Amino acid sequence: MSIPFYKRVLRVAAPLLALAALLAAGAWCVSELPDLSANAGRTVVINEVCVKNLTGLTDADGETGDWIELINLSGEDIVLDGWGLSDNPDRPYKWTFPEGTVLSGGANNIMVLFADGKNGYDAAGSLHTNFRLSRKGETLVLTDPDGGTVDTLGYDSQEYDLTYGRLRGDASRVGVLAAPTPGSANSTRFLEETVQPVDLGEVEFSAQAGFYGEAFELTLSCDDPDAAIVYTLDGSLPTTSSNIYTGPITIDSREGDANEYVSLPSAFLGEWVVGYACDYAPDPVAKATTVTACVYKDGVLGEAVTTQTYWVGLENYTLPVVSLTAEADDLFGPEGIYVPGQSYYTLRKYGSTDRVGNFTSSEKIDARIQILDTDGSELLNADTTVRVSGGWSRLDSVMKNLHLKLQDGATSGLLDQAPGGDALDTLVLRGSGNGSAYTSLHQDAFLCNYLYGLDVGTQYNQPVVLFLQDEYWGVYTVRESKNTDFFLRHYGIEEDDLICPGTTPDEQAQPEKSAFGLGVDALDATTPEGMAWVEENVDVDEYIRYIIAQMYTYNADGLYNGGNNSILWKSAEVDEDNPYADGRWRFLLNDLDATLIDVEVDPFAYLLENEFSFETHETAPWYSVIDNLFQKLWASAEFRQRFAEEYRREMETIYAPENIVPAFDAWAELLRPEIGQDLARQKVGVTELAPLADQILGYQMEPWEMNVEEWEEQVDYVRDYFTRRADIMLDYLDQYLQLAEEGAA
Known part of the structure; x- marks a missing residue:
């Protein structure tokens, strides 16, 4: 299945630029009007954004918040009452302009807004939005009072103190600008222009995603004999510098390959990053190979990207399999959303002891998702955004929850028992690290499913096996998101x-x-x-x-x-x-x-x-x-x-043992075939730094491992709970009713 591809920006490795002659914050003046000849039909555009403002424009508080610049190309004053600005096209009125805001159509036709979450005017009269810009890239949308989209601007991950925007005189051309120009006309040059992909057709794969008993040769082809094919094997999107396909690719078993991601430190213990003293998943986990390819011709990449994931030497799982891949650095690099990363170490450098890491933010990254059913058939192959979700589990769990928003109209039928669940575009992957009472029992998911028809607002769940960046990540549950769409689907x-x-x-x-x-x-x-x-x-x-x-x-x-x-x-x-x-x-x-x-x-x-x-x-x-x-x-x-x-x-x-116990036994049976591998993934060893953690924290690091027999003991304990709880509940009811009657008397 091909995935429409857009938002391709060649990353720029450039030094920080010194900003010369910055205008006052919130200023909207320009010495000469831009050439409007290339902007026919445009009124107000999102002209320039600075996503990592480190040393540049400051607000009235002296802070360097990120900023957005708008320019009025209509030639007439525009009252912005009821207009919306958002970093989420699905929620276009995330922030609305204060009543009486006017964007001039004359010489003062540029407005700079700080996108720093402060919301409102500052002492210098500059406007601040109620949202911040994502460093990983997103799409900004400007909307008029009637719901019409006036302009959008999508950008990829940016470098510090550089800006992304439209070329002066031609609003259709976008990229990393040669110099930041807040409050004045944009540069006429790019450091790197965004290369718009073109329709070059799709790459055909000789083998569909799935499980294969032995190694095989994968061939790639396209319809244009004069075009090339570029591909990656690490989950990243192809670029002009990716591998060029010259012949069959051997897809082999990865049994015994060292873990690259699943063993990385990604949790806290007090003020210590646990991974330095603990060795997560010390034994090699199962692995897949994801091939991502697109057509390449005349220096331009095709807009259609095709992704297929292969498992060699592994038997089909008894649960659906989810493969989630992205740029590895977006997940696990210094700014990766899954690790403590730069946020943690920067805060520690300056003396902060807050339990904050990259994974505590709401940053979204672009990724690709494939879901295969237990019979190997493909249920989904799409682009998605991903962010870490959850509460304490972000900090203390290595199996973090992930929130997915499918792109380009893609929907999943994996939760078809939920109202509207046969066409959901938002999914939550919930890890067993949330099981504060029981390991890998997913009792939250069981209870939600069992009580689903009781009209008490539960989310439907489907257990799956997750492979993240081609490494086995464990048994998760896919569930509905309790977003505004949940209330529409369930309650109208x-x-x-x-x-x-x-x-x-x-x-x-x-x-x-x-x-x-x-x-x-x-x-x-x-x-x-x-x-x-x-x-x-x-x-x-x-x-x-x-x-x-x-x-x-x-x-x-x-x-x-x-x-x-x-x-x-x-x-x-x-x-x-x-x-x-x-x-x-x-x-x-x-x-x-x-x-x-x-x-x-x-x-x-x-x-x-x-x-x-x-x-x-x-x-x-x-x-x-x-x-x-x-x-x-x-x-x-x-x-x-x-x-x-x-x-x-x-x-x-509902809670009678004859009803709830068989339902729970069926749930345990659903999980049982996968529990051995799931528990092995959660095994924790200790490193040579464990004694140092003991000296610093007074906390002795111990290895942890749970076997299937211990998991079965959990199952027996919960079964006993369901067997006895209803009668115990009735006894307590009688006791407290009697106390209430005696008190009333």
Whole structure:
């Protein structure tokens, strides 16, 4: 399958340029107008960007934030009220211009904005956006009030103090400019012009991606006899300096090849990068070979890039296989998104002890993804962007979560059991490193799948085997992303109508949450007026199901941690034709890794014996109103009866051992054939620096390894939990109902 290829910029290795005669920040003046003859039809363009502003333009605070320059080519003043600027074409109004912003069409037709996240005007009157620019490259989009795209500008990874933009006099030509010119006309020369790919046809492969028993010769061909083919074997995109195809390529077994990436240090322990004292995956893991090729003619690369991944000498896996490849440095280099990298070492150099690394950012990189089904058939072959996601797992796990956004209209049918899941363009790869309670059991994914039809906001999951940069990375689960699209697919709520703290803009969501929290603080659920307020503001039936699921699993990193990992949402608009668009709060189950730990644990005590007022806890970032609401509602005899009825029904059906135990056994059986290799990948040895870590941290580094028998013990423990928990839950319900009745008497 061919992948449309664009965004090709030849990287420039150039020294930092000294900026001469920088204009004042936010200035919009130019001594002479550019030649507009080559810009027919253009009004406002994104003219120049500086992504790594180190020593150049400063704002009113003396800081060198990244910046974006706009130029008005229309010849008339343009009022920018309602215009949007964004670094995400799928979210075009990420930042909007303040009311009354005018971009002149005369001599002062250039505007410089700082893209540094400060949002608003500074003391010098310069505008700042609410987003920052990605150092790895992205696409900026300028949108008018009617939703029309006025201009876009895509750029690749840039060097410090260089700028990327349009050639003066011809806005259709872009590249790395000869000199930065914020606030004045762009240079008439490029250090390196972006070479636009052309349609030269596709490279044909003699073998499709898949598993092969023995080595074989791969031949590449194209329709044009006068063209060449360039290719890579390391996951990177071909360039004009890549290998030129001259004959068959031998695709051989890589058994025993030393690990290049899977063993790299990519986690923290206190103030120590664990990898220096620990040897991750000390034994060679399974490996693949990815061939990426395109046609090359007359110094120009073809726009169609074809990628195929091959496994030689390996048997098919019993789970679908995901192959994810990119420029190796984008993942594992000094600025790579998967490692501590430059961010960590720079901060340490200047004395910071914050647990910050490259992997704590939201940087996106370009990559390619292939998914093969268990029968070897291809499910997906596409371009994608990738970023690291998750919370603490970014810092302490070597099997990090990855968030993927498929490009060029590509969709995946891997999650076809989810609403709209047969055509998803956003996927999350979730590693077993999140399993804080159990290693490689993926209990979060199991519980989400099992409770999927209960309408408590779970994400559907599909276990897969991940190969990252052609190295075996372990068993992951592919799941839906809880983005705005999730709410549209599941509940029919458009992004503009959604209020969800942490997902939708804070300026609307947080005041709504605060008002709800203070309303719960003032609630007296023992009165008709109090219960009426609850019914008006909360989907009580959904809330009861949500609470029961949290209590049954005893989510220690959720409900039983001050509401950590809680997600609440509502529709801002009321639509009588949509039962979810009624303006009432609802709740989503989220992050069920720290669950199923103690079958005997009391699910009521924490919720009824602690103080949860929103006024007291609202400064705590993890706090939600969910615990407080339950405590207030439990005082109501009406609510207790309603809650108890649903509670008993679910313990006798959904959570009954005869139902949940077979489902869990089927889940364990699904994972079992792959667990041996998965656990071997997670093996950790120690290096000769381990004693030094002990001296510095007072922490003794120990080797770690888990075998299949120990994994089976985990399975038995969780099976016992599911076998006994429902009866234990019913006993606790009776106990606390009796206490409530005695207290009321």
